[in-house]
Amino acid sequence: MNTSLVPVILAGGKGERFWPLSRRSRPKQFLCLDGSGRSLLQATADRLLDLAGGWENLWVITSAPIAEGAREQLPELPESNLLIEPEGRDTAPAVAWATLEVAKRHGEEAVVGFFPADPWIGDVAGFCKTLTAAAELAAKESAIVTLGISPAYPSTGYGYIEQGEAKGDFGGLAAYSVNRFTEKPDEATARQFIDTGRYSWNSGIFVFRASTVLSELAVHAPGILEPLQAKGKEAYSQLEKKSIDYALMEKTQLACVIPADFGWDDLGDWNALERLQGDVKNVELARHVGLETQGCIIHSSDDNEIVATIGLEDVVVVRDRNVTLVVPKNRTQDIKLLLKLLQDDPQLKELL
Known part of the structure; x- marks a missing residue:
């Protein structure tokens, strides 16, 4: 895999639905829930290391209250690769700021991937194969690629992605443009989605060239991007709290999806x-x-x-x-x- 893929782990979440095991000082991503002996954050870093080409190309963005915990969890991570948000403003500011920082070091043509810190992945080889395909699509087509998870049941707790026009074969996997994103439908609607065969669960994983997303943020979310360009993290207090789905993915015409099945679970709650x-x-x-x-x-x-x-x-x-x-x-x-x-x-x- 080309080491221009720069993985960024989003590790600022609270994991409230795993309370009381998950608390402010020890959020879900610091927990071991699968008996492996590695926390969810550590397991996420483990499976991204080869794709990154080593710790020097792996980044983590987290919140100030748990930054020390992140350091303890990942002692090999260079201090300059740990971005600390002064306050949580959801994923759009996190993605925008981290992309700006990655672009400064790796260049705007670097392919960047954003990954939640706390999912379970059963088939790591399949996961890496899908990411290789996503990086190829992002580089060749200037696409903003998301990984879609084959739905196992009509979940009302996940967002859904409807695939549109076929974009071709990348790394042996089919890719499609995105027709629309739908956030957490009711069960009847979710069942209808699954029956069409055109919908995937939204994994929250995104892959793109830094230049592509910065250009799209300039059009669709200038109120987030421009203050960060001017003042970096000092601008956080003035930023709107918004997810990357709402700020960008539901607006851009460059969104693509690669449907995948690599044993994913977002570990959203005790169930x-x-x-x-x-x-x-x-x-x-x-x-x-x-x-x-x-x-x-x-x-x-x-x-x-x-x-x-x-x-x-x-x-x-x-x-x-x-x-x-x-x-x-x-x-x-x-x-x-x-x-x-x-x-x-x-x-x-x-x-x-």
Whole structure:
């Protein structure tokens, strides 16, 4: 792979739906959730290193409160390759600022890839093959390429990408222009999308030449790009909080998608652990004694503790330090609402 591919890991997220294991000082990307012994951030860096050609070409962008944690997680990463946002403004400012910084060092014709820090990838070889194809498409066609994940079920929690005109074969994989992006449809609409065979889940992975995205941001998001060009990260306080999907991908005519299937899961909440474990009676990441308990996810951070359950079904039980969470599996999305209650209570904010 040409080392002009410069991977940038987006590592500023909070991972709120994995609370209480994921907290402000130890967000989801710092956790090991698959039993590998490597955190999600470390695993993401591991599979990108060969594509980058070494640590000197791998970048990470994170937020100020967890920057020291990122350093501890990735001690091999050069300090100059760690970009620290003074405040979180969603992914559009992060992509714009990181692209400007990468272009300064590697040139505007460098192919840049942006990667969430915390997905699970089952087939690393397939993942790398797809990225090679995406980099080729981005370089040859001045395209902004996203990787589309073959949908396994009608999820209402993911964005969907509709493929349009065929763009040809790149690295043995078919590529298409993007007709439209749809954010988190209802189940009936998601089922209709899947039935057409033209839709993929949005992986949040983007590959492009730096010059291509900077030109498109100048047209579609000048309020984000121009302050960053003028003042760098000192401009953050005046930037609009907006995702790269809304700021650019839904507006540009250069978006392309490569449908892929490399065992991806975004690990969005506790239910993801059940998908990784497969067909088991309970997901047990604790010393668990259960009577008439099934379909449950049990987690404890203390190996000396025993979690005992009776008569539970389809429930998540998480014990971490000074917090125990008990929630039905179909209500895990509401963890974020619970955290708002904690945020508003001065005596409970320390639990975040």
